[in-house]
Structures are given as C-alpha cells and as structure tokens.
Amino acid sequence: MSTRTGRPIVLLSTAALALSVGVSSPATADRNRPQLSPESGVMIGACLSTSNLPYEEDFLHKPQAGEFIRQGGFEPLLTRFAAKLCREKSGSSAQHLVERTSRVLWRTAVDRAQGRVEMGTLSAGDDRPLYWTRLSMVAALRQWSPSSHVKSGQRQRLIDTVDRISRGQDDIKFSGSKRTKRVLVTGFDPFTLNRDVRQGNPSGASALALDGQTIQTKAGPARVETAAFPVRWRDFEKGMVEQALLPHFRPGRRQVDAFATTSQGREGIFDLEQSNGAWRGGYNDNEDVCYRGIVPIPKKTPTVRPQPQWVPTTLPTGKMTAADTGAFPVNHNTEVVEVPGTTPPEPVTTACPAGASPGTTRPDGPTAGSQARSGGGGDYLSNEIAYRATLLRDAVKLRVPGGHIHTPVLSGLATDQNELTSPAFETNRTSINDQVRSLLRVGVGTLGQSDRG
Helix, strand or coil, X not given: CEECCCCCCEECCHHHHHHHCCCCCCCCCCCCCCEECCCCCCEECCCECCCCCCHHHHHHHCHHHHHHHHHCCCHHHHHHHHHHHHHCCCHHHHHHHHHHHHHHHHHHHHXXXXXXXXXXXXXXXXXXXXXXXXXXXXXXXHHECCCCCCCHHHHHHHHHHHHHHCCCCCCCCCCCCCCCEEEEEEEECCCXXXXXXXXXXXXXXXXXXXXXCEEEECCEEEEEEEEEECCCHHHHHCCHHHHHHHHHHCCXXXXXXXXXXXXXXXXXXXXXXXXXXXXXXXXXXXXXXXCEEECCCCCCCCCCCCCCCEXXXXXXXXXXXXXXCCCCCXXXXXXXXXXXXXXXXXXXXXXXXXXXXXXXXXXXXXXXXXEEEEECCECCHHHHHHHHHHHHHHHCCCCCCEEEEEECCCCCCCCCCCCCCCHHHHHHHHHHHHHHHHHHHHHHHCCCCCCCC
C-alpha cells in the first residue's frame, strides 16, 4: 500500500486552473495576451519573436505538441507564464517568475499523476504533458524580447532554471526520521522524437507517480523522492546528475537508504544492470548531438581516482529477480562489451553519426583490467546516469543498495499519429509503474538483512 499525506483531490477544469494561476478563461481572454498557437506547442505574442528554435524545441511545431499541453490541462499555466514574462523588463527581474512557475509545473504534474487534481482529458499518469509544457516554456524564454537587452548567458541561466526545477531536482525533501527509510529514484524525459513525436517514457511516468509516496516494505515504511533528467549529453557533462544527487548521498540525518536510476530499456522485460561502464557510444541525443568517448566527470565533483571503467550495482538483484513483482519478467543483466586494458585511448568524437566502437561481448561481466565499451545498460544516457550515480556512491562511501532498473519499452501507440494514446498504451504504462513500485518495495525490504544478493 502506498500513501501520501497532502491535499485532497480537487477537480480542476481548464477554466478553474486558469483562475487558480491568474489566467482568464478562454472565453474571456484578452486577445492581445500571449497564447498557445492553435497549430503547435509554441507560444505566440507581442514580446515573443518568431526566431528559429534549436533541434529539440523545434518539435514544438508539431501539432501533437500543442495537443499534449492542451489535453494535459497545462495551457492556462503556460499562458500565465508567458503573459507575466512579457511584463518583465530584464533577465534578472524574470528570475523569480521562472523559478516559481517551474516549481508549480513540477508539483502540478505530480499532483495530477497521483490524483490530487484532475485536469485535462489525457490520463493522469501520462508524462508527456509535463515534457511539452516545459519545452514550450524554454522556447518562450528563448524567443522572449524584453525592452532591455538580455545577455545570452543570462537567458541560458533562466532556461537552466526551468530545466532543473521543473524536473523536481530541487524538490527532493527527506525527513530526518529514523523510522522511515529514504529512497531516491530518477527517471527520464521522452526521447527519439524524430521517430515518433508521441513518445512517452515509463521511467518519467514512474517518477511522477512515486514522488513523495510512502511505500510499506519488510524493513518498514519508505519515503520515495524522485527527479527527472533530460536526454542530453551536455547536461550530464556539466554535472546535473551529481548536483542533484550529492546533497542526498552525503552523510547526515537525511542521507538516502537506497536509490535507483531508471530508464526505458527492452521490449517486454525489466533488466537490473550489474555493471555500469565509463563509455559514451555516441548515439544522437534529444538535441541531435553525438558524443563518443569516456564519460567525462565534472571538476570539483567527488569521484574515484583513477576513474574506474566499471562500477557495479549494489541492488539486491537476487531477491528482486526472484520475487513476484508484476506482469513482466525481471532479469539480472551481467552482459557488457569491453576492449583490452592496453587499448590506446580513442579520441572524443562529437560528429554525427559517431560510428560504433568495436569490442568483445562478455555475458558474465567485465574481465579484470578491461576498458568499457558498453555497460549492462548500454552506452547511452541510461548507462551513464547509472555510472554517475554509482560512482558518486563510491566516492562519498555511501554503503546502501543502489543501481539501475531498465523498464520495458512503453509500447501500444496506434500507427495514426493523430491518436495520442490508446488502451494498450495506458495499460502498459500502468503495469510498468506498478512493477517499478513493487521492485522498490522488495529492494528496500532487504535493508538490515545480511544477504543482499
């Protein structure tokens, strides 16, 4: 059973949400105010230019982007943000607005997912309205033309604020209670939008469903706090993962008792990844950027020296695979791809497409002294968040269960791109969410037991 104390359920129509954030309902809206384009997910208004948007934000021009915002019930929040932004005269004056709206966006998305508010027509558990609303906020900041000049660095800081706060990275709050375990879980944004702009990510949906929840385990109650992360190489290189996790990994009364990074993996199966590798394989990210080379660790970040090629999970994989946790099989994945330790360093490649790096597949894990070319979770950002989190765990000597859970692919969308969801899609997401919760319950339940295998 999962519980969370908090506000009662509130039925929130689009008009009611408009009033709650200070926006006129559509019937009475001032036509001169910024509004969501009827054909896309881009905001339009007098203070917003029509300059070209970068690769990821350019997907907002797809009609589905606007529909995710509208049918998720977030259009009033977005309209209010843009209207207030147009009244700001400088980047510094807009900082408070950006912080507050980003925080409201995350909390509203969590409340919506957990049934404390009902808004929009898409299902409560859908992670995609949050993604597209956030991206539209970022695009509005990029196209914002205030009366005074905004320096590029100042504008980027505002965008970085949205990216961090609206993913819950500043909202991780554990109590110091000795009676309640503290569990930190991460998820991801949708990705590969070039294949299908309707993509969702079950790990991001699970993050919304679990944030702030208390689950009952054999080790007692456990409070779960979550955060989401972008599918972008640059954010990881700048240290976004370590900045979000480090305050909760350091010693103290609020230090985590367990953690799990999660992402979307293979069709029809959960994978618990044994070995996380220090290698980026170069696949295009959500900005259509490639990076092949060793995982770069930010300066001034606690780490292990020399940088290890492999960092293992400390999740109780044996008990988690043996337990009946849901509809999908659960696999302890030990396979990696490696090259000999004497292999000369490969130069970093950022050109797309970045060709694959050959290596030898080892079904039972890495051999001593080898170099990583693919961790159990691959050579993309799933592996990298697991590598960074477990490396940070070891750097600060955090002795708790922690590692990566790869969920099944969230499938079930119809071939018609105008259909945003389907019964099969909704069922699959619910099944995955429920099983993530069950896996955490089993994993946390081993705390205090001598055998974690």
